[in-house]
Amino acid sequence: MPITFDNIAGGELAEKFSMALAQIGRNIIDPNMDPEAARGMTINLKFKPSKAGTIQVAFNIRTKLAGIAKTETVFLIGQDARTGRVEMSEYGNNRPAVTGAYDAVPADPGAHEKAFDPDTGEILEEERRGPIDLRSAR
Structure with a gap:
């Protein structure tokens, strides 16, 4: 054969x-x-x-074989001034507008949000009246 x-x-x-x-x-x-x-x-x-x-x-x-095709895109990143949460979104795409990347400070369920000046980001605190008793702050 x-x-x-x-x-x-x-x-x-x-x-x-x-x-x-x-x-x-x-x-x-x-x-x-x-x-x-x-x-x-x-x-x-x-x-x-x-x-x-x-x-x-x-x-x-x-x-x-050919490898995976190279692709590029642009992400926008910012931080929410009130919550400190870092957020990302993809520029010029029809995907959901914002994706949270991580929280800069873990949320405390018992904490209340403090008021702040939107122009400067400064946290506004209530005015104190009289001296502070440090012995009672323990």
């Missing part, structure tokens, strides 16, 4: 070739992959003769 690509190792080489070709095809049509990157396939056959007159053949197929 003559040796052909289709009958090496009972058709295993041809099957691995088909699987690698399908993998390359899926990579090409995937919209997340770099559309202009070159893909490739390497078929490696290694022949090792023995003194007994036989040849041991090892083979493998490697694919080179």
Whole structure:
């Protein structure tokens, strides 16, 4: 029986070739992959003769696929002056307007918000009358 690509190792080489070709095809049509990157396939056959007159053949197929396409965007970041919460949003996108990244100060459920001057951000405190008794503040 003559040796052909289709009958090496009972058709295993041809099957691995088909699987690698399908993998390359899926990579090409995937919209997340770099559309202009070159893909490739390497078929490696290694022949090792023995003194007994036989040849041991090892083979493998490697694919080179495109990586994920590079994408850029712009995020806007700011901090809420009242709560201290840092917020981010993506510029020019129809996604939800604000995503909270983290709270600068953990919210204390028992604490009440203090009034502040919106122009300067200064916290307005109630005027104290008389001296402060530090012994009672324990």
